[in-house]
Amino acid sequence: LPPLTPAALSVTCTCFSEARVKLCMTNCPTLIVMVGLPARGKTYISKKLTRYLNWIGVPTKEFNVGQYRRECLKIYKNFEFFRPDNEEGLKIRRQCALSALNDVRQYLCMEGGQVAVFDATNTTRERRDTITRFAEQNGFKVFFVESVCEDPDVIAENIVQVKLGSPDYIDCNTEEAVADFMKRIKCYENSYQPLDEGLDRELSYIKIMDVGRRYLVNRVLDHIQSRIVYYLMNIHITPRSIYLCRHGESDLNVRGRIGGDSGLTSRGKEYAKSLGHFIQEQNIKDLKVWTSQMKRTIQTAEALAVPYEQWKALNEIDAGVCEEMMYEEIQEHFPLEFALRDQDKYRYRYPKGESYEDLVQRLEPVIMELERQENVLVICHQAVMRCLLAYFLDKSAEELPYLKCPLHTVLKLTPVAYGCKVESIFLNVEAVNTHRDKPENVDISRPTEEALLTVPAHQ
């Protein structure tokens, strides 16, 4: 057996076995098929689900048939295009669906995709049969996600949030757009065949009713479908904000040392006080406060004088043998490790420590609970905050370890439309910079100066 250096990149390929390091989510690709009338949140769900799956490491892509239609049609005139008796319209729409399915096949069979989300109304049994046959031919598992909602307020809000700003309505005023969209919905209503408990009992699906009040889940086949169901059952659309910040500046921070479990500097304590004031001013309804189990986040939370919850899962990345070292010391004692880290910062695991990839896995329950909750302030650490931020802002594994999360700065995230609004609030207490950019030279034989080029200044 070749010596397994725990330090090496976490994906170890041995020639001696068929061992796979990552947990196998599914052994054949999965096609998720959205079902529902317009303005039922299908695209919202598709995008969110895609973001979640990619974050946990399952390569996923969404295919929005509406996009294909816009590319094909170029100009959207009005709802008449969607009339069920519009032969020309039907032809184009069918072509677009097939074109999208073709791209799905390409993604899942040739581009290493594991999950494809097919975002369209798919409201007729006939259309769904076509898709099922397509999946069978290609060896994909199919999982339907249907959103059913009759609440006029929810539908109206949906239209305001995401339809009015759509390219389809770029030249319309609000009333015109809303009127047209309502007529569009009507075009689908008569031919809508919801998933049926009897007729569709052999299919695998989740039916989401009234934005999550009720769910019907049928024939979950495997691990990934089970995780998808769990995720969909935990998300909600109640307006709220998530506040992310790091602990106040710590003693090890100012000395340029990573990890450890030190306390706050006097500036760090000042920050904690400012954070307390900030929270007060924001007047947040039922704010939950979470920290890690490390001294510096707890000290920060203590200054807020409110109850808080400690999560071990929010602890900073474990730097193993490099704990409490300065970058200069890591370069001196472990130059190979230091270079390997720069080569693939996301997957690199510290000897006897963790990688960003490990962090994401351990943070998944935190994300799940954040989805369940409403207003939350998470006081955590640099690497942890990068992982959480990457989830909310849909950042790739390459970008994630280099996201800027400076000390003494609160990021306020507010879900809006299909994404997340970010407000960055620096609380006006100076702190050391702990952000180290990727240096140009990541070669293992690079000279010391080049390795240390991007190390931020410290005592």
Place this chain on the structure above:
Amino acid sequence: MSSEQNELTQTPLLKIWVPWVHSTLSRRRGSSVPQFTNSPTVIVMVGLPARGKTYISKKLARYLNWIGVNTPNMTLFPLIGVLFRNCASNALTDIGAYFTKEQGQVAVFDATNTTRERRGLILSFAKEKGYKVFFVESVCDDPDIIEQNIMQVKLSSPDYENCDKEEALEDFLKRIECYKMTYVPLDEEKDRHLSYIKIFNVGSRYLVNRVQDHIQSRIVYYLMNIHVTPRSIYLSRHGESDLNLLGRIGGDSGLSTRGQMYASALAAFVQSQSIRDLKVWTSHMKRTIQTAEALGVPYEQWKALNEIDAGMCEEMTYEEIQGHHPEEFALRDQDKYRYRYPKGESYEDMVHRLEPVIMELERQENVLVICHQAVMRCLLAYFLDKSADELPYLRCPLHTVLKLTPVAYGCKVESIFLNVQAVNTHREKPPNVDINRKTEDALQTVPEHV
């Protein structure tokens, strides 16, 4: 704001940072225990006899207890008429007492609860006390499943002690018919304000309504992942390692010669068992991977299956721990489940990190898990419903496979020693756990090593 408010101290056992004011532990605002729910929850089982209610209740209670949610099981065997009403209200009073006195978080009320009237009684009681209610209804119309059910668990009940099997089956089916007449299932319309999950035909379909909080969400996820397909779970440690021989804990060493022999023996054993579609799981540590390699089959590595992190005590012998950190060594003996190694983990932390492994084990069928002593103790405690006090002392010797097969309401265990000698790594709790104990007392139960 005084500077004292920013002073923290780390609790010696759990290694949790808490405020330190005037040399006493201040009122803690920080909770280090996960907030599963903010009020006690009563889980109410609903369904005709032989629908798996007791199976589900016991399994659910076992799972919740394992993840740290205090959950006693209140089983109520159905009785007819007035007696029924009295028994039910007795059970409810017990639940009330349990929540107040023992600070339980979840109680499972296992009875048929098949009428709207009965459920109304429970709802009023809960509302009065400020408890949340979550219904779990099991609906089944497959006669084969029902018969299987009856054969497996009903016929061995005291009610049928002196009966012939065929007669007993018939009698039980008649019992079910009695309930059917008054059975009112949870209704999508009329019960739309209740929180519940309806399980159809052992899990092919679920209807979930109004999940209120975290614990209900976890319960739903769990119930949706369990199944009743017969299968076996094989638990084993890695083969004997070099550090095992030296009496050192943790680390990432390779197998000793005997450890290699065990790996081969394990391969032969697995072959001989002719297990259908066996999945093999290991940790990311060298010794479990080396063991799996000998099997010559694909396997999956889980970082979550890594051995407990002994932090500052990694790769030490117990003698060295006693020499360098006698207080830590004593604290560990005082509460081995909750004790966290400095810069390391506790058994309690491990249960938390193993939860996704358990969830996936529930989803899977035949699995062989090659892991480590502390990890195996945690997994075993889940399957055999062992308490937090027993868990850290469960015997999981090297070179021994534990074959677990679910049967009736529990788990059959077969212990198979694969006939390759190995060092003993089990350290019993010594009689003296005082921090001022003598070295000999501390090291009394340390197993022999090189």
